[in-house]
Amino acid sequence: MKATVIVTLKPTVLDPQGMTIQRSVQSMGLDGVEDIRQGKYFEVRLREDVSAEQGTALVQRLAKEVLTNPVIEEYRILWESL
Amino acid sequence: MKFGVVIFPGSNCDHDCYYAIQSVVGKPAAFIWHQETSLKGFDAIILPGGFAYGDYLRTGALAKFSPVMQAVRDFANKGGLVMGICNGFQILTEAALLPGALLKNVGRKYICKFLHIRAETTNTPFTNGLEKGQVLHIPIGHGDGNYFADEATLRELENNDQVVFRYCDAGGAVNASANPNGSLHNIAGILNAGRNVLGMMPHPDRSSEALLGSAHGKLIFESMVHALATAGR
Numbered sequence: 001m002k003a004t005v006i007v008t009l010k011p012t013v014l015d016p017q018g019m020t021i022q023r024s025v026q027s028m029g030l031d032g033v034e035d036i037r038q039g040k041y042f043e044v045r046l047r048e049d050v051s052a053e054q055g056t057a058l059v060q061r062l063a064k065e066v067l068t069n070p071v072i073e074e075y076r077i078l079w080e081s082l
Numbered sequence: 083m084k085f086g087v088v089i090f091p092g093s094n095c096d097h098d099c100y101y102a103i104q105s106v107v108g109k110p111a112a113f114i115w116h117q118e119t120s121l122k123g124f125d126a127i128i129l130p131g132g133f134a135y136g137d138y139l140r141t142g143a144l145a146k147f148s149p150v151m152q153a154v155r156d157f158a159n160k161g162g163l164v165m166g167i168c169n170g171f172q173i174l175t176e177a178a179l180l181p182g183a184l185l186k187n188v189g190r191k192y193i194c195k196f197l198h199i200r201a202e203t204t205n206t207p208f209t210n211g212l213e214k215g216q217v218l219h220i221p222i223g224h225g226d227g228n229y230f231a232d233e234a235t236l237r238e239l240e241n242n243d244q245v246v247f248r249y250c251d252a253g254g255a256v257n258a259s260a261n262p263n264g265s266l267h268n269i270a271g272i273l274n275a276g277r278n279v280l281g282m283m284p285h286p287d288r289s290s291e292a293l294l295g296s297a298h299g300k301l302i303f304e305s306m307v308h309a310l311a312t313a314g315r
Contacts, residue, residue: 012232013185013230014185014188014228014230014264016185016186016187016188016189016190016228016264017186017190020190066139066143067139069140069143069176069183071175071181071182071183071230071231071232072183072185072230
């Protein structure tokens, strides 16, 4: 089983990097981009003997307790069977 | 009275802190490797500045899993004095020993310069030797020093007198132009509710003697010494 965890800043948290990228995009002449928010992407591959149920709990815990700081970030998990 | 300075892989102000305590303030200090699980014999713990674990994932995010952090948590919960400077502050917020988080500076740049902070409270073991409103000349050196907390947390910090330092101008005025990194409420340092854990982005360790450009940082370490001496340590 493989999971992709996407971590983004909460909508209420300012993202200076995303803002800078957006300004650069404007100055290169690409019109029409309203907003860019930068985030993080993690690929997690689970060992074969881990059941679907165990794996779900495991990745959720990993996303919540390690990959995300709940004060400023949120996450979503995309699942993919191998 | 004994100070401990924790070394994480990537700490780089550990020697500055050790020197400030041992040689400038004149109290015993010792290094503590991050794999340590006991803080027996120590009366105050300093988490120094640097780039623990290369700032991988988030600043301070991986340091909170170092074995020593469980001991630091127990030490803090028993009322022991814990001070996090710069990366140490980031580690304390990640470990939830202090509320809030430190985001990238609003201007994106890493900023390394002297500036001014104002002591907002003297009712702490870290600022008892200062005067309320006293302006300190002190350096910062960080890329992620932009203090963030949600509205409710900020209100709590303000109402409970937990904001210890704010960025200000040379005259002590707190305003947007004196804010180097976008920190909410110009916050440069805060305390936990128990008032025994301090996190601050500026470096008292780099400003403890005139030769370094300012000796104001020494007042903070001396306050800790005073607090420990008063407690019979």
